[in-house]
Amino acid sequence: MIHRVVRILSAFTDDDPAMHMRELARAVNLPVSTVHRLVTELEVEGLLVRDDSGRLRHGHRMWEIASRGSSASSLREAALPSMEDLLNHTGNHVSLGVLDGTDVLYLERLAADDSTVNITRVAGRLPVHGCSAGLVFMAFAPDDERELFLQRRHTKLTEDTVTTSEELRVIMADARRLGYVSMAGIIVEESSGISVPIFIDGGRVAATLTLIVPRGDERLSITVPQLILAARAISRRLGHRPPPMGMQRRSAP
Protein backbone atom coordinates (compact mmCIF):
# COMPACT_ATOMS: atom_id res chain seq x y z
CA MET A 1 0.00 0.00 0.00
CA ILE A 2 2.82 2.40 0.87
CA HIS A 3 4.38 1.38 -2.41
CA ARG A 4 1.24 2.52 -4.28
CA VAL A 5 1.20 5.83 -2.42
CA VAL A 6 4.84 6.42 -3.33
CA ARG A 7 4.08 5.60 -6.95
CA ILE A 8 1.26 8.14 -6.95
CA LEU A 9 3.27 10.87 -5.28
CA SER A 10 6.31 10.35 -7.49
CA ALA A 11 4.21 10.50 -10.67
CA PHE A 12 4.21 14.29 -10.33
CA THR A 13 7.36 15.85 -11.80
CA ASP A 14 8.65 19.16 -13.12
CA ASP A 15 7.29 18.18 -16.53
CA ASP A 16 3.97 16.87 -15.19
CA PRO A 17 3.23 18.83 -12.01
CA ALA A 18 -0.57 18.61 -12.41
CA MET A 19 -2.80 15.76 -13.58
CA HIS A 20 -6.44 14.79 -13.75
CA MET A 21 -7.38 11.61 -11.89
CA ARG A 22 -7.50 9.53 -15.10
CA GLU A 23 -4.12 10.74 -16.32
CA LEU A 24 -2.67 9.91 -12.91
CA ALA A 25 -4.19 6.40 -12.96
CA ARG A 26 -2.66 5.87 -16.40
CA ALA A 27 0.72 7.21 -15.26
CA VAL A 28 0.92 4.83 -12.29
CA ASN A 29 -0.80 1.95 -14.09
CA LEU A 30 -3.43 1.37 -11.40
CA PRO A 31 -7.25 1.18 -11.64
CA VAL A 32 -8.99 4.57 -11.38
CA SER A 33 -10.99 3.31 -8.38
CA THR A 34 -7.82 2.46 -6.44
CA VAL A 35 -6.19 5.76 -7.33
CA HIS A 36 -9.38 7.61 -6.40
CA ARG A 37 -9.46 6.05 -2.93
CA LEU A 38 -5.78 6.77 -2.22
CA VAL A 39 -5.93 10.29 -3.64
CA THR A 40 -8.87 11.13 -1.38
CA GLU A 41 -6.81 10.14 1.66
CA LEU A 42 -3.80 12.06 0.36
CA GLU A 43 -5.98 15.15 -0.10
CA VAL A 44 -7.15 14.92 3.52
CA GLU A 45 -3.49 14.97 4.59
CA GLY A 46 -2.72 17.91 2.30
CA LEU A 47 -0.11 15.93 0.35
CA LEU A 48 -2.19 16.38 -2.80
CA VAL A 49 -4.43 19.34 -3.63
CA ARG A 50 -6.75 20.16 -6.53
CA ASP A 51 -6.16 23.33 -8.52
CA ASP A 52 -8.91 25.52 -10.05
CA SER A 53 -9.16 23.27 -13.10
CA GLY A 54 -9.67 20.19 -10.92
CA ARG A 55 -6.22 18.83 -11.61
CA LEU A 56 -4.23 17.21 -8.80
CA ARG A 57 -0.85 18.48 -7.69
CA HIS A 58 1.43 18.19 -4.67
CA GLY A 59 0.28 20.27 -1.73
CA HIS A 60 2.78 22.50 0.01
CA ARG A 61 2.50 20.11 2.97
CA MET A 62 4.41 17.51 0.95
CA TRP A 63 7.32 19.89 0.45
CA GLU A 64 7.15 20.95 4.10
CA ILE A 65 7.42 17.41 5.54
CA ALA A 66 10.33 16.58 3.24
CA SER A 67 12.15 19.85 3.91
CA ARG A 68 11.90 19.75 7.66
CA GLY A 69 13.22 16.27 8.20
CA SER A 70 15.79 16.20 5.47
CA SER A 71 19.55 16.39 5.62
CA ALA A 72 19.22 17.43 1.96
CA SER A 73 17.77 20.79 3.03
CA SER A 74 20.45 21.55 5.60
CA LEU A 75 23.18 20.50 3.16
CA ARG A 76 21.68 22.71 0.48
CA GLU A 77 21.41 25.65 2.84
CA ALA A 78 24.99 25.24 4.06
CA ALA A 79 26.28 24.97 0.51
CA LEU A 80 24.35 27.77 -1.16
CA PRO A 81 26.54 30.77 -0.19
CA SER A 82 29.74 29.06 -1.36
CA MET A 83 28.03 27.85 -4.53
CA GLU A 84 26.98 31.41 -5.35
CA ASP A 85 30.51 32.65 -4.80
CA LEU A 86 31.82 29.95 -7.12
CA LEU A 87 29.25 30.80 -9.79
CA ASN A 88 30.10 34.50 -9.59
CA HIS A 89 33.87 34.05 -9.51
CA THR A 90 34.12 31.41 -12.23
CA GLY A 91 31.07 32.06 -14.42
CA ASN A 92 30.51 28.29 -14.61
CA HIS A 93 27.62 26.05 -13.61
CA VAL A 94 27.91 24.76 -10.04
CA SER A 95 26.12 21.70 -8.65
CA LEU A 96 25.78 19.92 -5.32
CA GLY A 97 25.27 16.15 -5.38
CA VAL A 98 24.61 13.36 -2.90
CA LEU A 99 24.97 9.62 -3.42
CA ASP A 100 21.68 7.71 -3.57
CA GLY A 101 22.01 4.07 -4.53
CA THR A 102 23.84 3.89 -7.85
CA ASP A 103 23.00 7.48 -8.78
CA VAL A 104 24.14 10.96 -7.92
CA LEU A 105 21.09 13.00 -6.90
CA TYR A 106 21.53 16.74 -7.43
CA LEU A 107 20.30 18.83 -4.51
CA GLU A 108 21.14 22.16 -6.07
CA ARG A 109 22.35 23.49 -9.34
CA LEU A 110 23.20 27.12 -10.10
CA ALA A 111 23.37 27.90 -13.79
CA ALA A 112 25.66 30.36 -15.53
CA ASP A 113 23.60 31.68 -18.44
CA ASP A 114 26.34 31.74 -21.06
CA SER A 115 28.47 28.73 -20.14
CA THR A 116 28.36 25.22 -21.58
CA VAL A 117 25.74 22.43 -21.71
CA ASN A 118 24.73 21.26 -18.23
CA ILE A 119 22.24 18.42 -18.02
CA THR A 120 22.02 18.32 -14.23
CA ARG A 121 18.82 19.69 -12.74
CA VAL A 122 17.65 20.11 -9.18
CA ALA A 123 16.33 16.74 -7.96
CA GLY A 124 17.72 15.17 -11.12
CA ARG A 125 19.91 12.07 -11.20
CA LEU A 126 22.96 10.85 -13.09
CA PRO A 127 24.48 7.36 -12.89
CA VAL A 128 27.59 7.19 -10.70
CA HIS A 129 29.94 6.23 -13.57
CA GLY A 130 28.53 9.01 -15.80
CA CYS A 131 29.61 12.05 -13.81
CA SER A 132 32.72 13.34 -12.05
CA ALA A 133 30.68 13.65 -8.82
CA GLY A 134 29.84 9.96 -8.86
CA LEU A 135 33.50 9.01 -9.36
CA VAL A 136 34.44 11.14 -6.32
CA PHE A 137 31.88 9.26 -4.21
CA MET A 138 33.28 5.92 -5.36
CA ALA A 139 36.91 7.01 -4.88
CA PHE A 140 36.27 7.85 -1.22
CA ALA A 141 33.78 5.04 -0.53
CA PRO A 142 34.62 2.10 1.78
CA ASP A 143 36.69 -0.51 -0.09
CA ASP A 144 33.87 -3.07 -0.36
CA GLU A 145 31.49 -0.51 -1.83
CA ARG A 146 34.08 0.60 -4.37
CA GLU A 147 34.75 -3.03 -5.36
CA LEU A 148 31.03 -3.61 -5.92
CA PHE A 149 30.96 -0.53 -8.15
CA LEU A 150 34.02 -1.68 -10.12
CA GLN A 151 32.48 -5.09 -10.70
CA ARG A 152 29.22 -3.71 -12.10
CA ARG A 153 28.79 -3.54 -15.87
CA HIS A 154 28.81 0.10 -16.97
CA THR A 155 27.23 1.35 -20.18
CA LYS A 156 28.81 3.89 -22.52
CA LEU A 157 26.85 7.16 -22.36
CA THR A 158 29.20 8.85 -24.85
CA GLU A 159 32.37 7.79 -26.67
CA ASP A 160 34.35 8.98 -23.67
CA THR A 161 32.49 7.31 -20.82
CA VAL A 162 35.01 5.20 -18.91
CA THR A 163 33.60 1.72 -18.37
CA THR A 164 36.47 -0.71 -17.71
CA SER A 165 37.36 -1.49 -14.11
CA GLU A 166 41.09 -1.07 -14.86
CA GLU A 167 40.68 2.52 -16.05
CA LEU A 168 38.16 3.32 -13.30
CA ARG A 169 40.58 1.97 -10.70
CA VAL A 170 43.27 4.44 -11.88
CA ILE A 171 40.78 7.35 -11.77
CA MET A 172 39.75 6.45 -8.18
CA ALA A 173 43.39 6.20 -7.02
CA ASP A 174 44.22 9.56 -8.62
CA ALA A 175 41.13 11.09 -7.00
CA ARG A 176 42.19 9.96 -3.52
CA ARG A 177 45.74 11.23 -4.12
CA LEU A 178 44.80 14.57 -5.70
CA GLY A 179 41.49 15.32 -4.00
CA TYR A 180 39.41 15.86 -7.14
CA VAL A 181 38.08 14.20 -10.30
CA SER A 182 38.05 15.94 -13.69
CA MET A 183 36.28 14.14 -16.53
CA ALA A 184 35.73 15.38 -20.08
CA GLY A 185 32.68 14.46 -22.13
CA ILE A 186 31.68 11.33 -20.22
CA ILE A 187 27.98 12.18 -20.40
CA VAL A 188 27.79 15.28 -22.64
CA GLU A 189 30.39 15.57 -25.41
CA GLU A 190 31.06 19.29 -25.03
CA SER A 191 31.31 19.62 -21.24
CA SER A 192 33.76 18.68 -18.51
CA GLY A 193 32.92 18.12 -14.86
CA ILE A 194 35.36 18.85 -12.04
CA SER A 195 34.27 17.53 -8.64
CA VAL A 196 35.59 17.56 -5.09
CA PRO A 197 34.31 15.85 -1.93
CA ILE A 198 32.60 17.68 0.94
CA PHE A 199 33.82 15.85 4.04
CA ILE A 200 31.95 15.37 7.32
CA ASP A 201 32.83 13.34 10.41
CA GLY A 202 36.51 13.69 9.50
CA GLY A 203 36.47 11.52 6.42
CA ARG A 204 33.01 10.57 5.22
CA VAL A 205 31.92 12.26 1.98
CA ALA A 206 28.50 13.81 2.56
CA ALA A 207 28.23 15.47 -0.83
CA THR A 208 30.18 16.61 -3.86
CA LEU A 209 30.68 20.06 -5.29
CA THR A 210 31.04 20.26 -9.08
CA LEU A 211 31.93 22.85 -11.68
CA ILE A 212 30.72 22.19 -15.23
CA VAL A 213 33.00 23.92 -17.74
CA PRO A 214 33.33 23.90 -21.54
CA ARG A 215 35.50 20.95 -22.53
CA GLY A 216 39.15 22.03 -22.82
CA ASP A 217 38.59 24.96 -20.49
CA GLU A 218 39.22 23.08 -17.22
CA ARG A 219 42.11 25.29 -16.00
CA LEU A 220 42.59 22.87 -13.11
CA SER A 221 45.29 24.92 -11.38
CA ILE A 222 42.65 27.61 -10.84
CA THR A 223 39.37 25.71 -10.56
CA VAL A 224 40.48 22.89 -8.24
CA PRO A 225 41.76 25.13 -5.41
CA GLN A 226 38.56 27.22 -5.67
CA LEU A 227 36.42 24.07 -5.42
CA ILE A 228 38.44 22.67 -2.51
CA LEU A 229 38.24 25.90 -0.56
CA ALA A 230 34.49 26.16 -1.18
CA ALA A 231 33.99 22.51 -0.12
CA ARG A 232 35.95 23.15 3.10
CA ALA A 233 33.83 26.22 3.85
CA ILE A 234 30.69 24.08 3.43
CA SER A 235 32.09 21.37 5.76
CA ARG A 236 32.68 24.02 8.40
CA ARG A 237 29.22 25.50 7.94
CA LEU A 238 27.84 22.00 8.56
CA GLY A 239 29.67 22.00 11.88
CA HIS A 240 32.55 19.73 10.84
CA ARG A 241 36.27 20.32 10.79
CA PRO A 242 37.51 19.42 7.33
CA PRO A 243 40.60 17.17 7.30
CA PRO A 244 44.05 18.87 7.14
CA MET A 245 44.75 20.20 3.64
CA GLY A 246 47.41 17.52 2.92
CA MET A 247 45.30 14.58 4.04
CA GLN A 248 44.04 13.53 0.64
CA ARG A 249 47.63 13.07 -0.51
CA ARG A 250 48.58 11.04 2.57
CA SER A 251 45.65 8.66 2.21
CA ALA A 252 46.77 7.65 -1.28
CA PRO A 253 47.01 3.89 -1.75
Added chain:
Amino acid sequence: MIHRVVRILSAFTDDDPAMHMRELARAVNLPVSTVHRLVTELEVEGLLVRDDSGRLRHGHRMWEIASRGSSASSLREAALPSMEDLLNHTGNHVSLGVLDGTDVLYLERLAADDSTVNITRVAGRLPVHGCSAGLVFMAFAPDDERELFLQRRHTKLTEDTVTTSEELRVIMADARRLGYVSMAGIIVEESSGISVPIFIDGGRVAATLTLIVPRGDERLSITVPQLILAARAISRRLGHRPPPMGMQRRSAP
Protein backbone atom coordinates in the same frame (compact mmCIF):
# COMPACT_ATOMS: atom_id res chain seq x y z
CA MET B 1 -3.15 4.17 7.23
CA ILE B 2 -1.91 7.05 5.07
CA HIS B 3 -2.57 9.25 8.07
CA ARG B 4 -0.20 7.11 10.16
CA VAL B 5 2.48 7.21 7.48
CA VAL B 6 2.23 10.99 7.34
CA ARG B 7 2.50 11.16 11.12
CA ILE B 8 5.65 9.05 11.03
CA LEU B 9 7.27 11.02 8.21
CA SER B 10 6.44 14.39 9.75
CA ALA B 11 7.87 13.38 13.14
CA PHE B 12 11.34 14.08 11.71
CA THR B 13 12.23 17.77 11.93
CA ASP B 14 15.27 20.06 11.92
CA ASP B 15 15.48 19.56 15.69
CA ASP B 16 14.89 15.79 15.55
CA PRO B 17 16.23 14.59 12.20
CA ALA B 18 17.16 11.11 13.47
CA MET B 19 15.38 8.77 15.89
CA HIS B 20 15.53 5.20 17.13
CA MET B 21 12.40 3.14 16.53
CA ARG B 22 11.23 3.50 20.14
CA GLU B 23 11.68 7.27 20.17
CA LEU B 24 9.75 7.46 16.92
CA ALA B 25 6.91 5.33 18.32
CA ARG B 26 6.74 7.64 21.33
CA ALA B 27 6.80 10.76 19.13
CA VAL B 28 3.87 9.58 17.02
CA ASN B 29 2.05 7.88 19.91
CA LEU B 30 1.63 4.53 18.16
CA PRO B 31 2.56 0.99 19.29
CA VAL B 32 6.15 0.00 18.46
CA SER B 33 4.87 -3.00 16.48
CA THR B 34 2.76 -0.77 14.21
CA VAL B 35 5.58 1.71 13.71
CA HIS B 36 7.99 -1.16 13.02
CA ARG B 37 5.77 -2.55 10.27
CA LEU B 38 5.26 0.83 8.57
CA VAL B 39 8.93 1.82 8.91
CA THR B 40 10.01 -1.41 7.22
CA GLU B 41 7.83 -0.55 4.22
CA LEU B 42 9.09 3.05 4.21
CA GLU B 43 12.68 1.78 4.21
CA VAL B 44 11.97 -0.42 1.17
CA GLU B 45 10.76 2.71 -0.65
CA GLY B 46 13.81 4.71 0.45
CA LEU B 47 11.68 7.29 2.27
CA LEU B 48 13.38 6.36 5.53
CA VAL B 49 16.96 5.12 5.94
CA ARG B 50 19.04 3.96 8.90
CA ASP B 51 22.28 5.72 9.72
CA ASP B 52 25.42 4.05 11.11
CA SER B 53 24.09 4.25 14.66
CA GLY B 54 20.85 2.51 13.64
CA ARG B 55 18.77 5.65 13.92
CA LEU B 56 16.08 6.34 11.32
CA ARG B 57 16.07 9.45 9.16
CA HIS B 58 14.49 10.66 5.93
CA GLY B 59 16.09 9.17 2.85
CA HIS B 60 17.09 11.47 0.01
CA ARG B 61 14.27 9.84 -1.97
CA MET B 62 11.75 11.67 0.25
CA TRP B 63 13.27 15.02 -0.62
CA GLU B 64 13.48 14.05 -4.29
CA ILE B 65 9.79 13.14 -4.65
CA ALA B 66 8.72 16.33 -2.92
CA SER B 67 11.12 18.53 -4.89
CA ARG B 68 10.24 17.19 -8.28
CA GLY B 69 6.50 17.55 -8.07
CA SER B 70 6.35 20.71 -6.10
CA SER B 71 5.48 24.22 -7.17
CA ALA B 72 7.34 25.20 -3.99
CA SER B 73 10.65 24.23 -5.60
CA SER B 74 10.06 26.12 -8.83
CA LEU B 75 8.83 29.18 -6.92
CA ARG B 76 11.88 29.06 -4.69
CA GLU B 77 14.22 28.73 -7.65
CA ALA B 78 12.57 31.60 -9.51
CA ALA B 79 12.69 33.82 -6.42
CA LEU B 80 16.21 33.11 -5.20
CA PRO B 81 18.20 35.51 -7.45
CA SER B 82 15.93 38.47 -6.62
CA MET B 83 15.96 37.55 -2.93
CA GLU B 84 19.74 37.60 -2.91
CA ASP B 85 19.79 40.99 -4.61
CA LEU B 86 17.36 42.32 -2.00
CA LEU B 87 19.47 40.91 0.85
CA ASN B 88 22.66 42.43 -0.58
CA HIS B 89 21.14 45.81 -1.39
CA THR B 90 19.17 46.30 1.82
CA GLY B 91 21.10 44.26 4.40
CA ASN B 92 17.78 42.98 5.74
CA HIS B 93 16.30 39.50 6.12
CA VAL B 94 14.25 38.42 3.09
CA SER B 95 11.62 35.68 3.06
CA LEU B 96 9.35 33.97 0.55
CA GLY B 97 5.98 32.72 1.78
CA VAL B 98 3.04 30.75 0.42
CA LEU B 99 -0.44 30.43 1.87
CA ASP B 100 -1.26 27.00 3.31
CA GLY B 101 -4.56 26.82 5.15
CA THR B 102 -4.55 29.47 7.86
CA ASP B 103 -0.76 29.74 7.91
CA VAL B 104 1.98 31.28 5.87
CA LEU B 105 4.55 28.60 5.06
CA TYR B 106 8.04 29.97 4.39
CA LEU B 107 9.72 28.41 1.37
CA GLU B 108 12.92 30.38 1.70
CA ARG B 109 14.52 32.78 4.09
CA LEU B 110 17.82 34.56 3.59
CA ALA B 111 19.27 35.99 6.77
CA ALA B 112 21.30 39.19 7.16
CA ASP B 113 23.72 38.42 9.98
CA ASP B 114 23.56 41.74 11.75
CA SER B 115 19.95 42.80 11.24
CA THR B 116 17.00 42.39 13.61
CA VAL B 117 15.17 39.38 15.12
CA ASN B 118 13.63 37.15 12.45
CA ILE B 119 11.64 34.15 13.63
CA THR B 120 10.82 32.77 10.19
CA ARG B 121 12.70 29.66 9.13
CA VAL B 122 12.66 27.61 5.98
CA ALA B 123 9.63 25.28 6.11
CA GLY B 124 8.43 27.18 9.16
CA ARG B 125 4.92 28.58 9.59
CA LEU B 126 3.31 31.72 11.00
CA PRO B 127 -0.42 32.31 11.43
CA VAL B 128 -1.92 34.51 8.71
CA HIS B 129 -2.87 37.34 11.09
CA GLY B 130 0.58 37.29 12.72
CA CYS B 131 2.69 38.37 9.76
CA SER B 132 2.63 41.00 7.03
CA ALA B 133 2.83 38.22 4.41
CA GLY B 134 -0.40 36.66 5.70
CA LEU B 135 -2.20 39.99 5.55
CA VAL B 136 -1.11 40.43 1.91
CA PHE B 137 -2.60 37.01 1.08
CA MET B 138 -5.87 37.93 2.77
CA ALA B 139 -5.97 41.40 1.15
CA PHE B 140 -5.78 39.89 -2.34
CA ALA B 141 -7.85 36.75 -1.60
CA PRO B 142 -11.31 36.22 -3.13
CA ASP B 143 -13.96 38.13 -1.14
CA ASP B 144 -15.48 35.04 0.49
CA GLU B 145 -12.10 33.81 1.70
CA ARG B 146 -11.29 37.22 3.16
CA GLU B 147 -14.65 37.36 4.95
CA LEU B 148 -14.01 33.94 6.50
CA PHE B 149 -10.64 35.21 7.72
CA LEU B 150 -12.17 38.40 9.15
CA GLN B 151 -14.80 36.39 11.01
CA ARG B 152 -12.29 34.09 12.71
CA ARG B 153 -11.21 34.85 16.25
CA HIS B 154 -7.58 35.99 16.26
CA THR B 155 -5.29 35.75 19.28
CA LYS B 156 -2.87 38.47 20.33
CA LEU B 157 0.71 37.30 19.74
CA THR B 158 2.14 40.61 21.01
CA GLU B 159 0.61 43.86 22.29
CA ASP B 160 0.54 45.06 18.69
CA THR B 161 -1.10 42.12 16.93
CA VAL B 162 -4.18 43.43 15.16
CA THR B 163 -7.14 41.19 15.97
CA THR B 164 -10.36 43.14 15.36
CA SER B 165 -12.11 42.73 12.02
CA GLU B 166 -12.61 46.53 11.72
CA GLU B 167 -8.89 47.26 11.92
CA LEU B 168 -8.00 44.27 9.73
CA ARG B 169 -10.50 45.47 7.10
CA VAL B 170 -8.71 48.85 6.90
CA ILE B 171 -5.32 47.13 6.55
CA MET B 172 -6.61 44.90 3.70
CA ALA B 173 -8.13 47.88 1.85
CA ASP B 174 -4.89 49.85 2.19
CA ALA B 175 -2.93 46.83 0.99
CA ARG B 176 -5.02 46.53 -2.19
CA ARG B 177 -4.72 50.28 -2.82
CA LEU B 178 -0.98 50.61 -2.07
CA GLY B 179 0.28 47.19 -3.09
CA TYR B 180 2.04 46.32 0.18
CA VAL B 181 1.54 45.67 3.91
CA SER B 182 3.90 47.02 6.59
CA MET B 183 3.31 45.83 10.15
CA ALA B 184 5.37 46.67 13.23
CA GLY B 185 5.81 44.25 16.12
CA ILE B 186 2.78 42.05 15.44
CA ILE B 187 4.66 38.85 16.23
CA VAL B 188 8.09 40.01 17.50
CA GLU B 189 8.18 43.34 19.39
CA GLU B 190 11.40 44.65 17.85
CA SER B 191 10.83 43.82 14.16
CA SER B 192 8.68 45.07 11.32
CA GLY B 193 7.64 43.11 8.27
CA ILE B 194 7.03 44.67 4.87
CA SER B 195 5.39 42.34 2.31
CA VAL B 196 4.29 42.52 -1.31
CA PRO B 197 2.40 40.02 -3.48
CA ILE B 198 4.00 37.96 -6.26
CA PHE B 199 1.28 37.78 -8.92
CA ILE B 200 0.68 34.96 -11.39
CA ASP B 201 -2.13 34.39 -13.90
CA GLY B 202 -2.62 38.17 -14.04
CA GLY B 203 -4.01 38.60 -10.55
CA ARG B 204 -3.68 35.54 -8.34
CA VAL B 205 -1.09 35.85 -5.54
CA ALA B 206 1.21 32.82 -5.72
CA ALA B 207 3.55 33.95 -2.96
CA THR B 208 4.68 36.92 -0.93
CA LEU B 209 8.06 38.57 -0.67
CA THR B 210 8.94 40.08 2.72
CA LEU B 211 11.67 42.24 4.20
CA ILE B 212 12.14 42.02 7.99
CA VAL B 213 13.63 45.28 9.31
CA PRO B 214 14.32 46.72 12.76
CA ARG B 215 11.15 48.40 14.01
CA GLY B 216 11.18 52.09 13.13
CA ASP B 217 13.60 51.50 10.27
CA GLU B 218 10.96 50.71 7.60
CA ARG B 219 11.95 53.54 5.17
CA LEU B 220 8.95 52.57 3.04
CA SER B 221 9.73 55.02 0.23
CA ILE B 222 12.90 52.99 -0.42
CA THR B 223 11.99 49.44 0.62
CA VAL B 224 8.55 49.17 -1.01
CA PRO B 225 9.69 50.00 -4.57
CA GLN B 226 12.61 47.55 -4.17
CA LEU B 227 10.21 44.82 -3.02
CA ILE B 228 7.72 45.51 -5.81
CA LEU B 229 10.40 45.44 -8.50
CA ALA B 230 11.83 42.19 -7.11
CA ALA B 231 8.35 40.62 -6.96
CA ARG B 232 7.71 41.62 -10.59
CA ALA B 233 11.02 40.09 -11.65
CA ILE B 234 10.00 36.85 -9.92
CA SER B 235 6.58 36.85 -11.66
CA ARG B 236 8.35 37.18 -15.00
CA ARG B 237 10.82 34.42 -14.16
CA LEU B 238 7.80 32.20 -13.43
CA GLY B 239 6.59 32.91 -16.96
CA HIS B 240 3.86 35.40 -16.03
CA ARG B 241 3.37 38.99 -17.04
CA PRO B 242 2.89 40.99 -13.85
CA PRO B 243 -0.07 43.41 -13.90
CA PRO B 244 0.61 47.00 -15.04
CA MET B 245 2.39 48.99 -12.32
CA GLY B 246 -0.68 51.12 -11.54
CA MET B 247 -3.10 48.20 -11.30
CA GLN B 248 -3.05 47.83 -7.55
CA ARG B 249 -4.24 51.42 -7.20
CA ARG B 250 -7.02 50.96 -9.77
CA SER B 251 -8.36 47.84 -8.11
CA ALA B 252 -8.90 49.71 -4.85
CA PRO B 253 -12.41 49.25 -3.41
